[in-house]
Amino acid sequence: MNRLARQRAAHSRRQQAAAHLEKKRATGEAHLARCDQKASTLLGQAGTVLPIGLAVLTLTDLPRAAVIVAVCGVALVAVSVPVLGAVIQPSLRGDHDIVRDARRTPDDVWNEALNGHDELRHEAAASVWQARAAVRKYRRVQVGLTLLVAGFVCMAIATIISILTRPGGTV
Template identity: 40%
Template sequence: MPDPGDPTTELGIHTFTTKHTIPTAGGAAVDILAAAAPTAVSTWTCSGCGETGADSLVAALLSAGGHASQCGRGTVPTRLTEAVAAVGAELKRVDSKASTLLTLAGAALTVVLAMISRTSLPAVAGVAGWVCVALIGLGIALLASAVRPSFNGDHGFIRYADADDADDVLARLTSDPADPAAAQREHAQQLHWLSRAVRTKYRRVRLAVDLLVAGVGAAALTVALATML
């Protein structure tokens, strides 16, 4: 006899269910109770928004997957996560640019120093050459400051690097905000710090590029004066 109080029985036959979980775009999850019998009803529930659904197995899987791909998209937590990832990628990009420019500037400085070390170089050309050295040197200093590691902020590995021991690390982990609003605020602080770091790096790289371009002009002037005089 089927048990009216047991939703897992249908016409006296026990229908087993399996549970599946699909992560949502907003960081929650859709839990699916998939019935083994094709004619039985499968259900799903979203832990993020509370929406539920019930249908045949295939239809329930399709609707649950569609809901998971959209639920939470565009919300503040999702946008914060996407923004932090984008800024983190930009941070790697500016570091790569600065490192490449630093290598090129170092090579250019070596060439210019070799050129102005010639004893036969006219005085005017020598002055232009030393101006070139100064410009490139300042550019190198700015690029070096751009790639210099910063240990400001209180997130990521920095949060645990100052711990006294493993117990302190565990204590800091357990003290992380469990409240969604507090966690969201901490995420926003991380985004703010990363954004400021990227902006500072780009400003230094931009100024360094201006100095290097001026240095190239001074180098060209040095060569021209050395040729004419």
């Protein structure tokens, strides 16, 4: 294989790698956005249920068993809020994109561009960072959702207890 053919083959492999990394990067960005949207939706639900649960506990005369279960439900929903909030909190860890550039000077960026910074290596590192960040966020969404659902179930049970133990005995 002559020199020109080797250069063309290397260029072609580099273009394929660039396209592959761009696709991975776009997928990572989509997952991060999806996590943030899920967490925001769940936070909205918690923000609606939490004050209602607190109001019911403070403004009504519930049977003792219902109060205990309702307090557990409100506590579970309250604990889900910081877990879900951590999902939408920006991550400023690592050495990626704006975090890295924020610590640099314009001359650093310029010199990197002039000295042939390996953009594909940077894209690969960014893709890995995005995947790890998305997995962390998805795990937090799982925990937050579990807490939220458990809190909702406790509140539903408290409601059933209140209905079944009201004066008159049955529903």
